[in-house]
Amino acid sequence: MRLTTFTDYGLRMLMRLANEPDRAFSTADLAEEFGLSRNHLAKIMQHLARAGFVETRRGGGGGAVLARPVDKIRLGNVINHLEEGQPLVECLGTDGGDCSIDGQCRLKARLRSAERAFLADLDRSTLADIPGLNI
Numbered sequence: 001m002r003l004t005t006f007t008d009y010g011l012r013m014l015m016r017l018a019n020e021p022d023r024a025f026s027t028a029d030l031a032e033e034f035g036l037s038r039n040h041l042a043k044i045m046q047h048l049a050r051a052g053f054v055e056t057r058r059g060g061g062g063g064a065v066l067a068r069p070v071d072k073i074r075l076g077n078v079i080n081h082l083e084e085g086q087p088l089v090e091c092l093g094t095d096g097g098d099c100s101i102d103g104q105c106r107l108k109a110r111l112r113s114a115e116r117a118f119l120a121d122l123d124r125s126t127l128a129d130i131p132g133l134n135i
Helices: 005-019 027-034 038-050 075-082 107-122
Strands: 054-057 063-066
Touching: 005 027, 005 038, 005 054, 005 063, 005 075, 027 038, 027 063, 038 054, 038 063, 038 075, 075 107
Parallel strands: none
Antiparallel strands: 054 063
C-alpha cells in the first residue's frame, strides 16, 4: 500500500507535535520546517483537527497542539482519516470506479480485506510507540 504525501506529512506533523507537547506550533513554523507551503500544511492541519487529533488555537501563543495523549492516537485511525477518499484501487472507491469486470472480479474482496488488515495492524500501535520520539 502506498500512502499519499498528505498522509505522510500528517504523520510527520503529529510526530513533531508529540516531540514538544507543551509547545504550540504555528503553521508558519511547521511549513518552514517541513518545506511545505503554508496553504498545504494548513489543509493537513485542518483535517487533523476535524478528526480530533490536533487542537488549534488562534492569537498570541496560539498554534497547533495534540488534542489527545500520544498513547491514545492510534496510527491506523490516523491513516484511515487522512487517506479518506483515496481508495487502494479505483474499484474500491465510493463510486466503484470504471471496471469492465465488476461483478466477476474476485480480487476486489481480497484487496478490501488486505486494506482492513493493514489498518488493523497499524491500530495496534500508537503515536507513543514510534521510535525516536522524545516523550
